Amino acid sequence: AQSVAQPEDQVNVAEGNPLTVKCTYSVSGNPYLFWYVQYPNRGLQFLLKYITGDNLVKGSYGFEAEFNKSQTSFHLKKPSALVSDSALYFCAVRSYSSASKIIFGSGTRLSIRP
Amino acid sequence: GAGVSQSPSNKVTEKGKDVELRCDPISGHTALYWYRQRLGQGLEFLIYFQGNSAPDKSGLPSDRFSAERTGESVSTLTIQRTQQEDSAVYLCASSPQRGGNTGELFFGEGSRLTVL
Numbered sequence: 001a002q003s004v005a006q007p008e009d010q011v012n013v014a015e016g017n018p019l020t021v022k023c024t025y026s027v028s029g030n031p032y033l034f035w036y037v038q039y040p041n042r043g044l045q046f047l048l049k050y051i052t053g054d055n056l057v058k059g060s061y062g063f064e065a066e067f068n069k070s071q072t073s074f075h076l077k078k079p080s081a082l083v084s085d086s087a088l089y090f091c092a093v094r095s096y097s098s099a100s101k102i103i104f105g106s107g108t109r110l111s112i113r114p
Numbered sequence: 115g116a117g118v119s120q121s122p123s124n125k126v127t128e129k130g131k132d133v134e135l136r137c138d139p140i141s142g143h144t145a146l147y148w149y150r151q152r153l154g155q156g157l158e159f160l161i162y163f164q165g166n167s168a169p170d171k172s173g174l175p176s177d178r179f180s181a182e183r184t185g186e187s188v189s190t191l192t193i194q195r196t197q198q199e200d201s202a203v204y205l206c207a208s209s210p211q212r213g214g215n216t217g218e219l220f221f222g223e224g225s226r227l228t229v230l
Contacts, residue, residue: 034218034219036219043205043221043222043223043224044157044205044207044219044221045221046218046219046220049218090156090157092219101147101159101162101170101172101173102147102159102162102209102219103159104149104156104157104159105156106155106156107155107156107157
């Protein structure tokens with residue numbers, strides 16, 4: 001069975017500092033991995049995905065994520081946080097099987113203080 | 115419209131009533147998902163349709179929940195005999211996912227259900 005863990009309910013970072021939001025996964029075979037963001041009173045938006053190839057994936061709004069197969073992790077990162085990055089972030093996974101569904105983690109609330 | 119459309123956006127009902135939620139996916143998207151998001155919590159998988167394959171219903175929490183999809187178009191999620199714990203935002207998403215490939219999910223704005 002697929003599963004995703006986001007161990008931190010909340011991450012607090014000062015503006016301008018680097019940020020990391022953690023995600024680990026469990027899936028049979030190779031994974032597809034995703035990050036989504038949910039801003040207050042707005043729908044979920046796609047940030048980035050890992051399918052294959054380079055372990056460092058770049059996405060929207062300056063975010064990137066690093067796939068680590070040995071640690072089954074896909075942490076979201078940004079070199080310099082903005083107050084506008086404050087939102088709820090979700091990691092998601094599915095396996096390569098065409099019949100496989102996409103499962104989301106419980107979410108991490110990112111709060112950037114000025 | 116170009117995006118995923120859900121209706122109603124807001125539904126207040128009394129305990130024990132049936133409700134039906136509708137999702138219009140992006141044209142050409144073969145995959146359609148329903149998720150439930152309780153206040154301040156994560157996305158709980160409910161059901162997944164992929165083309166003409168049998169849907170994955172493994173996330174439906176009870177037999178009061180059912181969903182249908184006509185081909186690769188509209189889907190309806192039905193909750194019978196609603197309970198207060200059914201109160202949540204129900205999110206629909208579609209994807210051009212086909213075969214072994216995957217695309218990102220495109221989400222609707224959600225249907226907020228409140229059961230009194």
